[in-house]
Each structure stands twice: as C-alpha cells, then as structure tokens.
Amino acid sequence: MGTAALLRAAGVGVGDEVVVPAFGNVEVAEAVARIGASPVFADIDPVTYCLDAAAVEAAVTPRTAAVVAVHRFGRPADVAGLHGVGRRHGLLVLEHRENGASYDETARRRERAAYLDTKLRGVRTPDGGRGHTYQQYVVRVPGNGRPDRDAFARAVRARGVDCRVPVKTPVHRLPEFRRCVSLPETERAAAETLALPVDASLTRREMQRVVSACNALGGPIVVGSTAGFGV
Structure with a gap:
C-alpha cells in the first residue's frame, strides 16, 4: 500500500498537515497533496540526510496529523525519535523505504x-x-x-x-x-x-x-x- 493510501486509511485528508522532508522524494509530497492534505517541510539531520526529530517537532501545529519518514541512501531515519514526537503529539508516523537489496x-x-x-x-x-x-x-x-x-x-x-x-x-x-x-x-x-x-x-x-x-x-x-x- 502506498503512502497516499496509508494516510487516507488513517483518516488523514483535507485540512490536515503532514510533515515530510524536502531533501528528495518529491513523490512523498505529491502523495500528501493527492489526498487533499498539505505537506509541511522539516529540516534534515546533516549526517543521516533523514528528517531531524527536533525539526519535526518544531514544525508541528494543531493541524498536523502525520509524519512521513524517508530512509535516505540506505541510511535509516531516526524512527525512534520520530515515534517519540508522534506519541507526544498524537501523530501517525509512516516510513517510506527505499528498494531493498539482497x-x-x-x-x-x-x-x-x-x-x-x-x-x-x-x-x-x-x-x-x-x-x-x-x-x-x-x-x-x-x-x-x-x-x-x-x-x-x-x-x-x-x-x-x-x-x-x-x-x-x-x-x-x-x-x-x-x-x-x-x-x-x-x-x-x-x-x-x-x-x-x-x-x-x-x-x-x-x-x-x-x-x-x-x-x-x-x-x-x-x-x-x-x-x-x-x-
């Protein structure tokens, strides 16, 4: 199931905001826009190139419904930190993974x-x-x-x-x-x-x-x- 379908299944839609990275993966922002929600861009960690949990937390507003973490270049995102933000603010946290290798x-x-x-x-x-x-x-x-x-x-x-x-x-x-x-x-x-x-x-x-x-x-x-x- 794709990002748009997962967000829609969780009840995310028109009027909601979804925090996403701006460093690549335009398809993630497109998926958010496709369901009528607004992509909100947060900064990345300079080492992992993935969403920085502190930056995500700073981007949260009353309209924020979800966060989409993207694993970049084969380096995992700080999923634990992002889930911590999700728990504190009642947000859905999704992971967008790259194609795997053997x-x-x-x-x-x-x-x-x-x-x-x-x-x-x-x-x-x-x-x-x-x-x-x-x-x-x-x-x-x-x-x-x-x-x-x-x-x-x-x-x-x-x-x-x-x-x-x-x-x-x-x-x-x-x-x-x-x-x-x-x-x-x-x-x-x-x-x-x-x-x-x-x-x-x-x-x-x-x-x-x-x-x-x-x-x-x-x-x-x-x-x-x-x-x-x-x-």
Whole structure:
C-alpha cells in the first residue's frame, strides 16, 4: 500500500498537515497533496540526510496529523525519535523505504564503501552508522557549496568516473511546492552532496579509478580554472 493510501486509511485528508522532508522524494509530497492534505517541510539531520526529530517537532501545529519518514541512501531515519514526537503529539508516523537489496549485494556494497572510506581524500565521506546499506555512497564536497561541488563532479566525470548529484532541487523549491521556510541543512546538503559509484558489481580496479579520480583533484575545483585536469 502506498503512502497516499496509508494516510487516507488513517483518516488523514483535507485540512490536515503532514510533515515530510524536502531533501528528495518529491513523490512523498505529491502523495500528501493527492489526498487533499498539505505537506509541511522539516529540516534534515546533516549526517543521516533523514528528517531531524527536533525539526519535526518544531514544525508541528494543531493541524498536523502525520509524519512521513524517508530512509535516505540506505541510511535509516531516526524512527525512534520520530515515534517519540508522534506519541507526544498524537501523530501517525509512516516510513517510506527505499528498494531493498539482497544480503550478498548489501555486503559487497559495504565492502566497497569501506574501501572508499579509507582511501578518499579531500571529500567528507559518509558516516556509516547503524544499518547503512549504501544504496548510494554520498560524500560532501568542501568549498563554496554548489559551484565547487558541480565543478568537482565535472572533473571526476572527465576522468571516466560516473557520479551524480543525488538531490538537485529540494522539494520546497519546486514550483508546485514552493514554500518560504528555513531549511538550512537541506539547502546545504543539496549544494554539497555527490553520489560516487559503489555498486556491488564494481571491480577493485574500478574502485581504484574512483579513488584516483577524486584524490587527483586535491579538493574542490575553482570554477573556471584548469586545476585538477592535468594541464
């Protein structure tokens, strides 16, 4: 059963508010809107990229009926903390899970993530944390936010390594859900994060190429410069 159906079955509907993250997963906000309720965006924890329980509590109003927690990049949300908020305010707490992987696939991803953890320089590697399955291996590129991150990504791709920006535009900045709300950790994550390949099928040589491509750049790339391109 999808998020909209679960909310509707619980009696959530027109006039209600549902707290959701703005860092990706626009389909969650769309599900809330589909049943006539209003999505309310709360900030994320900068380590897990999932809803921050304190931010959720601060977003609660008399109209709040539910919270939808999204597990991000294979890292579980703080479900215990969010359920605590739910109990204190009488709210329904739902979990939106990513597609799972087999035990063997998860083990191989963790092995590749551990390799990157020990080898990468110049980027902030993800905090493994309890239960991380590394659906994506998301690093932070230091520097001046989006310009440096985007330049770094272009330079890595130029060296033959696939990488992608996991969340290009937070949901609260999309035209259909535009809100005037302060979400500093969401904005920072959207500007600094980059997903590097950690697929279970990658060979050791391919993983070494990822490390070489990133480490050769020596940190963030200045926009408009030739640094990191070997010229």
